[in-house]
Amino acid sequence: MNGNLANPAPLGLMGFGMTTVLLNIHNAGFISLSAMILAMGLAYGGAAQVIAGILEFKKGNTFGLTAFTSYGFFWLSLVALLVLPKLGWADAADATAMGFYLLVWGIFTLFMFLGTLKGPKALQFVFGSLVVLFFLLAIKDFTGNAALGTLAGFEGIVCGASAIYLAMAEVLNEKFGRSVLPIGEPK
Numbered sequence: 001m002n003g004n005l006a007n008p009a010p011l012g013l014m015g016f017g018m019t020t021v022l023l024n025i026h027n028a029g030f031i032s033l034s035a036m037i038l039a040m041g042l043a044y045g046g047a048a049q050v051i052a053g054i055l056e057f058k059k060g061n062t063f064g065l066t067a068f069t070s071y072g073f074f075w076l077s078l079v080a081l082l083v084l085p086k087l088g089w090a091d092a093a094d095a096t097a098m099g100f101y102l103l104v105w106g107i108f109t110l111f112m113f114l115g116t117l118k119g120p121k122a123l124q125f126v127f128g129s130l131v132v133l134f135f136l137l138a139i140k141d142f143t144g145n146a147a148l149g150t151l152a153g154f155e156g157i158v159c160g161a162s163a164i165y166l167a168m169a170e171v172l173n174e175k176f177g178r179s180v181l182p183i184g185e186p187k
Contacts, residue, residue: 005059007174010167012052012068013126017163019045019075020133020156027137028153038079045075063115070112074105099141106134121184122166129159 019040026033049072056064081101085092093101113127136152139145169181179185 005055007170008052008055008059008068009064010170012049012056012064012072013163013167013170015044015046015048015052016068016071017160017165017167020160020163022160024133024153024156024160026153027149027156029150033082038082041075041079046072046079047076048072049075063112067112070108095141095144099138102134102138102141106131106138109134118186120166120186122162122169123183126159126163126166129155129162133159 019037022037022040025031026037049068051072053065053067053069053072056068081093081098084090109127109131113124113131116124116127133152133156136148136155140148140152165181166183169183172180173183
């Protein structure tokens, strides 16, 4: 077996980043929630991140395993929350229930953010902005304040774009053997 394993993080970061950008383009009010977003949630946000997490397990990276599998299953559960009621398989979650769903994900993400503090600044930004996103969306659901949902949409676009940047930085920096896109490596 080859001891030099590929880095699965860019796959997980792209799955997270691209899906987050698309959902938050909807939250910002630019597009409707459609099969395009749901399919991305199932395939790239969900399945690809779970695969990346399993590959992080193989590398012995507990943080990567926990982050990618958890957020992969976040996307799968979010799609289920939206689709199951339409299939008649469950009652729709009301705004308060969704607020609690997003709140617990925000708390989980806050703890994961703490795990980034010895890592690259770009990773800290991804997780820090995701904490803000989850809490903005939770407060929007608890209060019914649509403007907070729109604000969260714009903030979520930035969060997702930062994950895309970090993914591409990891790919290009490895490929070129130097820092093509800086990520703020710890000293």
